Amino acid sequence: MKRGLIAATGVAAMLVSVAACGASGDGSDVAGSGGKGKTLTVWFMSGSNPPEWTKKVQAEFEKKTGAKLKVEIQQWNGIQQKLTTALSEQNPPDVVEIGNTQTAAYAKAGALADLGDLKKEIGADWSESINMAAIVDDQQVALPWYVGNRVVIYNKKIWADAGIKDTPKTRDEFFSDLDAISKKTEAEPLYLPGQNWYFFDGLTIGQGAQLVKNEGGKWVSNLADSKVAKAAQIYKKYQSFSKAPKDKDEATPQQADIFAKGKTGAIIAMGYEAGTAIKANPQIQDQIGYFTIPGETPGKPEGVFLGGSNLAVAGGSKKQELAKEFLRIALSKDNDGQMVKEAGWTPKTPSSASLAKESPAAAAAAPAVAGGGTTPLIPEWAAVENAPNPIKSYLTAVLNGKSPDGAAKQIEGEINKRLSQKQ
Structure with missing residues (x-):
């Protein structure tokens, strides 16, 4: 994982219009035929999405929803300004990757959709220490994608x-x-x-x-x-x-x-x-x-220190349900397992720790997760x-x-x- 420090200073001021954009998808962008003719735009940071994981998730998403998945790769250098601007526009990227310690700044600005119900549905057994960076003011504003520790x-x-x-x-x-x-x-x-x-x-x-x-x-x-x-x-x-x-x-x-x-x-x-x-x-x-x-x-x-990235749904996205369907697929136990095997990231649940056996580094990292944390x-x-x-x-x-x-x-x-x- 190669990333520069991203300063979030000024995010709130530049995103004052996000709340007005709202998260008012029309409800028609559901899985199945409801996605036909639609395109979901996802921003990943350079180096984050392993090729086999990406291929697998894209195929599952497009088959299940009928929608197209458009993956756009961003560079860490300068992403704060670019993401700040994108999230305040009328047509923001629907799903975005955000560094886990930077998530709070975007959430405070009202730029991210509430994913509390989705977390309960797909991540009830995730380690609390991994999920805590996706919670701001008791609200689930993102979902943990990958985490690594030393x-x-x-x-x-x-x-x-x-x-x-x-x-x-x-x-x-x-x-x-x-x-x-x-x-x-x-x-x-x-x-x-x-x-x-x-x-x-x-x-x-x-x-x-x-x-x-x-x-x-x-x-x-x-x-x-x-x-x-x-x-x-x-x-x-x-x-x-x-x-x-x-x-x-x-x-x-x-x-x-x-x-x-x-x-x-x-x-x-x-x-x-x-x-x-x-x-x-x-x-x-x-x-x-x-x-x-x-x-x-x-x-x-x-x-x-548990460093990694969260996936969030833009508050201004008009494809809220389609974006959540993408997260259901991307963060399924099977695809989480693919991330561990392919990229060596730390398993998010104690029950999936056995997946790390295919990666000696991940196996060594897994026992420390429960007692891990982040910067403030x-x-x-x-x-x-x-x-x-x-x-x-x-x-x-x-x-x-x-x-x-x-x-x-x-x-x-x-x-x-x-x-x-x-x-």
Whole structure:
């Protein structure tokens, strides 16, 4: 999944006309012959829709409804402006993909249709942690399409050379294994740059912490929370096993390219990054293994950031029922299974976790889903992530010797400034 940060600032102001457009489909666009002569337009982001899944869903939809499906691929760069404009027009795309942490901004602007009844019909058993990013003010404004979370991708040869016979079940066991690699091999135990802030967000989730808090009716930084500080200290311990720069993120350089050289014990990464490593060095393929990021105690994985996309129906679409029929098909258990098998995404239901066996990365990711979460699901959060991301600066400050409390005092003014920006 390759995506740039999409700032949602200004979405509400640019979508004031959406509510007036309404969601008043005439009811004639139902499945079966009701779709004949109609075309449903769907926007997917580049790289999101796997080819076999797309072919399968399109064939099922067109056969069942008699309508045509028009898939339009969009680029992440600049999508905020383009989607904002499209959703405020008289004839918007009927179904749109929206990054899960950006959904709240569009929902607050009244741009998305209520899908509560459809969720009950097709997603009653979806994991709550995956669905929560599709709920805004207790309203189901979208449906989760795909989600991925980080796992440990490790070099089995290096671990064997260090005398390690099994994967760790607790955080302390993981640290012990990394220490063994450091002492018994020439490899770098872990490649963890100082600003892999999505991993840090997972650690804060594992500590039961939030990066922001509501104070007097407005959102402010919560970096000074002792639980956030504990997460920062855990991150610092992980980073002590790495020679990676403290002021760079996992994409600068691409950590998968570093791992591909075969001199790194492990990286904490999205499962698809193994494919990037294999492409860079095909000889490493048989050396790659995966395991769930372990937490403090056995059987309870570390908290993880659940990143992915939702599918939503435009509030102004005149094909509401046809759009919902598309979602019934696209998000069916069978087609969800196809997404897991073809793209390696995390299963949305505990009962479908067995599908992940065909994808070792997905199998490693699945156990952590129940305890996973996201960045704060508020429209104000989008501005916080804009470059230069202050959470990254906070991590670098901690790694360079500042106490978590001192780093928080240094950074929280900038976070509060961004949280106060008008949406």
